[in-house]
C-alpha cells in the first residue's frame with residue numbers, strides 16, 4: 001500500500017509540467033556548458049551564464065591591487081638565453097636565481113627556437129580550434145591520464161563555477177608512441193606540434209642545467225657519477241621525464257570582469273614554458289598583487305612549478321598565476337609543462353637541507369597530485385601546501 005502511495009506521489013512530482021521543464025532546461029544548459037565556451041561565444045550571447053560567474057571576491061575586477069601593480073609598472077625579469085651561453089654566464093645565473101626566488105617566473109628571450117617553429121605551433125592550434133565541434137570533441141575524455149584530452153574549464157567534471165577556456169592537452173613523451181593519438185586534423189597539426197614539443201623539451205633541459213647550477217648543485221660535465229646520485233633528481237631523470245602540452249583557447253567574453261580564463265593556480269612540474277600570442281591575459285601574483293605579464297613576441301614566460309619548489313626545498317617558489325579574458329579578441333596560449341617521469345618521487349635535494357634549512361616538503365609523486373586534483377577543485381597553491389612539513 002505504502003509503495004503504491006509512494007509511486008503515485010513520485011509520478012505526480014514527475015509529471016508536474018513546470019518542474020519537468022525546468023529539469024529539462026537545466027540538463028540542456030549543462031550539455032551546452034560541457035561543449036565549451038567557443039560554442040557559447042559563437043551563439044552571440046551578450047551576458048555570461050551564471051555557471052561562469054565567480055563569487056565577488058574571486059573576480060578579476062575585485063582586486064584593486066591590479067591597478068596599483070600596473071601603476072608601479074612591475075615587470076617580469078628578462079633572461080637572455082644567449083648571454084647564458086657566453087662568458088657572462090655567472091652573472092646571468094645570478095639573475096636567474098633572483099628571478100626564481102622573487103617572482104617564480106621570468107621572460108626568456110634569444111632562446112634559439114625559431115619564429116617559424118613558434119608561429120607554426122600557434123597557427124596549428126588556431127586551425128584546430130576552428131574545426132567543427134564534432135571533430136574537436138573526438139578527443140574529449142574525462143580520463144585525467146589520457147594521452148590526448150580536449151575539454152573546457154579546469155576540471156569540467158568537478159568545477160562548480162566554470163572558467164572561460166577550452167583546451168587541448170597532449171602528452172608528449174615518448175613522442176613516437178603518443179604521436180598517432182594526437183589530432184589528425186588539421187593535417188599538418190602533428191608535424192608542427194611535434195617539432196614545437198621537441199624543441200621546447202630541449203630548451204627546458206638547457207634551462208634546467210642552468211637552474212641546477214644556480215642552485216649551486218654544480219652540473220659540470222666532469223662531475224662524478226656518485227655525486228649525481230646525491231642530487232636526487234639528475235639530468236637523466238629530466239631527459240627521460242614527462243612533458244604535457246596544453247593549448248589554451250580563450251574566445252572573447254562579453255563580461256570579462258565576472259569570470260576568468262583560468263583561476264589562480266601553480267603548475268605541478270619543474271618548469272612551464274608558456275607561449276602567449278600577442279593578446280595579453282596572463283597575470284602572476286607578486287607581493288600579493290596581480291601583475292599582468294607583458295606579451296613579448298617570440299619570448300617564453302618560464303614559470304617555476306611545484307616540483308622545483310619541492311626540489312629546491314623552498315628556495316625557488318612556484319608562481320601563482322591566472323588568465324584573464326577580454327571582450328574583444330580570442331587569445332591562445334601554449335603551456336609546455338616539464339617534469340621527471342610520472343612514477344618518479346620528487347624530494348627536496350639533500351644538498352639544500354641543513355640545520356638552518358630543515359626539510360620543508362614531503363616526498364611527492366605525480367599519482368598523489370592526480371588524486372588530489374581529481375577529487376576537488378584546485379585552488380591557488382593548495383596541493384603544494386598539503387605537501388608542506390613546515391609552514392612559514
Ligand SMILES: O=C(O)CCC(=O)C(=O)O
Nearest residue numbers: 246248281282323333335
Ligand atoms: O593562458 C595563460 O596565460 C596561462 C595558462 C596556464 O597557466 C596553464 O596552462 O597552466
Ligand SMILES: [Fe+2]
Nearest residue numbers: 266267321335
Ligand atoms: Fe598554469
